[in-house]
Amino acid sequence: MTAPLLRIEAVEAAYQSSIVALHGVSLDVRPGEIHALLGANGTGKSTTLKAVSNLLPAERGQVTAGRIVFDGHDTGRTSPADLLRLGLVQVLEGRHCFRSLTVEENLLTGALGRDARRSEIAGDLARVYAIFPKLKDRCGTLAGLSSGGEQQMTAIGRALMSRPRLLVLDEPSMGLAPLVVRDIFEQLRRLNREEGLSILVAEQNSTVALQYADRATVLDAGVAVLGGDAQTLRQRADIQAFYFGEGVASSALVDEVAVASPHEGA
Known part of the structure; x- marks a missing residue:
């Protein structure tokens, strides 16, 4: 095995x-x-x-x-x-975001820890927006002003920008509405099944x-x-x-x- x-x-x-x-x-x-x-x-x-x-x-x-x-x-x-x-990329408890940065700026910080071309980062960003469409709609909003679910999606999206294995x-799921929790877990399972994450x-x-x-x-x-x-x-x-x-x-x-x-x- x-x-x-x-x-x-x-x-x-x-x-x-x-x-x-x-x-x-x-x-x-x-x-x-x-x-x-x-x-x-x-x-x-x-x-x-x-x-x-x-x-x-x-x-x-x-x-x-x-x-x-x-x-x-x-x-x-x-x-x-x-x-x-x-x-090995971790999303800590508590929906940690840079509250004074926009949602998109938060996502982009996830690519800082690896060497990546601008085109690669743009592609990864588009991928995150495809996974969590709400983030694309809120990309220019300060993370601190977004909802709890959006902050959790931002934290996960930022981690995905690091291309985790x-x-x-x-x-x-802490503090989130059941429908939001289901959406997040459905997307995680899709990444697991389709991309082997x-x-x-x-x-x-x-x-x-x-x-x-x-x-x-x-x-x-x-x-x-x-x-x-x-x-x-x-x-x-x-x-x-x-x-x-x-x-x-x-x-x-x-x-x-x-x-x-x-x-x-x-």
Whole structure:
């Protein structure tokens, strides 16, 4: 089987050298798949994604054990800027935009991290507008004056301008109307199916994430407690109770859903 594009191996992480956030988390993302990272607020999803992009040091955090490998590169030994050039591009939680720049200016900043001709950038911009037509209509609007959905589309569009091979998304549905969420996920799935874009998405909204993902991993208190095929997880009525931390999963659930391992899919 094809080697994973991203492999997280028994990773532990802490903030300020004392607040442990991850306990031996392992998962992999295969080329051309959508992998959902599920869990309630505070379970370690954002920490995992920041560890993937080597962004923890900026928040006084660090990976204290294990390793993360993206396409053969140890992310802990690779700068965030170099990871972006290699094709690992993250959209942080919170719809981060340059509020004083227009929507189009925000999109263009996504091409600054790579060497590209003006014609290539123009083509990428046209592609983003084809994916999110609303952005073309609002291209001259200040990002800070656009709606929450438009800001999220801008943040994702800016990431696409970097030509990612692995797009890492942190809570893209947060605070958005259901129709907007559906539109964003439909476009992400189309990019995945038609262009082979690999996606790792962290979500509290398990219903949406499992609808579009190929596989999923569930975090609870910084531990990867369940993992496997998204359709299998989606069909379990009792996954919701476990997912929201209302109790320990039944032995039947553990038996039927493969526990995530560092060698899954190898």
